[in-house]
Amino acid sequence: MDAIFQPLLACPACAGALTLDWRCASCDAAYAVSEDVADLRLPGDERTETVRAFYTEAPFPGYPPHASLSWLRARAGLSPFARALDRAIAPDARIAEIGCGTGQMSLYLAHGDRVVIGADLTRASLLLATGAAKDFGIGRALFVETDLFAPGLRDSAFDVVYCSGVLHHTPDPRAAFRRIARLARPGGMIVIGLYNGFARIPLRLRRIVARLTAGRWIPGDPVLKDRTTEAERHRAWLRDQYCHPLEHCHTLAEVRRWFGENGITYVRSYPSALLGGSEADALLADQTGGWFLEEWITQCKWMTSIGREGGLFVTVGIA
Numbered sequence: 001m002d003a004i005f006q007p008l009l010a011c012p013a014c015a016g017a018l019t020l021d022w023r024c025a026s027c028d029a030a031y032a033v034s035e036d037v038a039d040l041r042l043p044g045d046e047r048t049e050t051v052r053a054f055y056t057e058a059p060f061p062g063y064p065p066h067a068s069l070s071w072l073r074a075r076a077g078l079s080p081f082a083r084a085l086d087r088a089i090a091p092d093a094r095i096a097e098i099g100c101g102t103g104q105m106s107l108y109l110a111h112g113d114r115v116v117i118g119a120d121l122t123r124a125s126l127l128l129a130t131g132a133a134k135d136f137g138i139g140r141a142l143f144v145e146t147d148l149f150a151p152g153l154r155d156s157a158f159d160v161v162y163c164s165g166v167l168h169h170t171p172d173p174r175a176a177f178r179r180i181a182r183l184a185r186p187g188g189m190i191v192i193g194l195y196n197g198f199a200r201i202p203l204r205l206r207r208i209v210a211r212l213t214a215g216r217w218i219p220g221d222p223v224l225k226d227r228t229t230e231a232e233r234h235r236a237w238l239r240d241q242y243c244h245p246l247e248h249c250h251t252l253a254e255v256r257r258w259f260g261e262n263g264i265t266y267v268r269s270y271p272s273a274l275l276g277g278s279e280a281d282a283l284l285a286d287q288t289g290g291w292f293l294e295e296w297i298t299q300c301k302w303m304t305s306i307g308r309e310g311g312l313f314v315t316v317g318i319a
Contacts, residue, residue, distance in 0.1 A: 001038070005142045008094060008117050010154040012040050012146055017154075031152070036134075037126045038144045040152025044121070047171045048147065050245050052121045059125040060101050060236045069107075069136035076108040080279060081270055081314065085162070085191065088283035089114070093159040098148050098180050099166030103129025103141070109162075110141040117158075118143040119151060148180055155182045164193025165312060168248040174258055181262040184319035189284070190264055192315050197249040199302035199311030207242050218242070222308055241310055252295050255315045264317040271306060271313065273298045283316055 001009070001020055009018045016026025022038055023030050032039050044052070064071070076082040082105070089095065091112035100106045100118030102125045110116040110133075118141060120126050126143045133141050146152040148163075148170070161184045167173040177192065184190050202220075210218045218224060221241075227234040252273055259266045268287035271279055273295050277287055289295065299313075306313060 001033075002139075002142070004115050004140065005117065008096070008115065008154055008157050009040070009144070009152055012042050012150045012152040015155065018152075035127055036130050036143075037123060038152070039123075040144050040146040041121065042147060042150045044147050044149070045171060047246055048121070048149075051169055054239070054245055055101070055122040056124045058232075058236045058239050059122060059128055060240050061104065062102055062233045062236045063104075063128060063132060064230050064233060067132065067135075069138070072104060072108055072132075072136065076104070082108060084270070084279075084283045085109070088189065089160055094157060095160045095162065096153055096158045096180075096183055098151070098161065098163035098183075099169075100129060100143065101125045101165075103132060103143060105162065105164070106141050106143070107133055107136060107138055110138050114140060116141040117153060119146045119148070119153060121145070121147055148176055151179070151183065153183055156185045158183050158188055159185060160189045160191065162191045164191070164314065167192065168195045168250065169244065169246050171246070173248050173250065177255075177258045178262055181264055181319065186319055188319045190317045190319060191283075192255065192317075193312050194255065194315075195247065195249045196299060196302055196306070196311045196313040197251050198299040199305075199307040199313060200249045201303055201311070202307040203241060203310055210242050215242075220308075223310070249311075252299060252313070252315070253292065256290075259315070259317045264319055267316045267318060269313055269315050271298075271302065284318075 011024035013029055014027045016024045019025055093114050095109055095116045097106045097118045100120050103118050106116045106118035118129055123145050126145055129143045144152055163180055167176045170176040206218055223237050252269055256266050272287055274287050274289050275294050
């Protein structure tokens with residue numbers, strides 16, 4: 001492996017340091033690398049393997065034909081959240097993206113002197129990510145196959161731990177959060193994206209219609225409409241949102257409890273959970289809030305905003 005990645009990786013079995021030839025310096029386990037993707041994954045339970053097989057069949061979110069670095073940056077640049085995240089991260093940060101899928105966010109953030117590790121269960125997704133990194137000329141991002149419950153990443157090594165759209169597809173999201181929170185160094189930033197129990201209601205209603213019509217009619221999904229000319233990405237979104245075998249939804253209060261249980265200081269949510277709060281504020285701007293009625297009202301309002309595209313909300317904290 002390239003030496004810049006070595007301090008960030010660990011043996012998934014014993015957490016020992018890895019050598020440059022992918023051996024554990026503590027237990028001497030050896031890890032294979034094929035097609036530039038290291039296999040640091042230990043066998044998971046049955047439900048985890050079901051999710052892995054699901055994404056192996058259709059890697060998510062995938063790339064359109066002729067994708068390029070300029071396409072990636074232009075597409076990410078359309079997202080106010082992606083821009084805010086990029087601005088909040090130091091130019092020399094060490095970043096872990098847990099559940100990176102096909103690697104778009106990892107590659108978007110991998111500029112300057114940053115070092116990015118993209119980790120995922122699914123080799124098929126990681127091969128697309130690695131191929132894109134080569135095509136885009138990005139050398140400071142590494143993609144590894146690993147299970148977040150036994151990650152091949154070193155604890156307390158990362159300035160930023162980013163995990164979006166992943167924990168709600170694990171058998172135990174609370175335990176999953178507890179494990180990945182350990183990856184952040186003291187003072188490091190943790191950014192978690194989850195399905196919101198309120199904002200997800202519109203999609204759940206669409207899913208009922210889809211099932212009643214055997215998938216022939218799915219009303220009002222803007223992402224599907226946007227992907228009508230991209231068959232593979234259209235199929236990947238359809239499966240991920242309407243056919244997933246394991247899905248949980250969460251509230252802001254629940255995630256706040258996870259933060260507190262693991263010594264993480266809650267900073268804010270994105271979108272803002274404050275009445276009159278702004279998304280234009282910096283991602284680390286204090287929007288602590290905490291009044292339960294205010295949070296209930298804002299989460300209900302999310303049904304008409306983020307609910308249109310699946311109801312994913314983000315929480316930010318400091319380790």
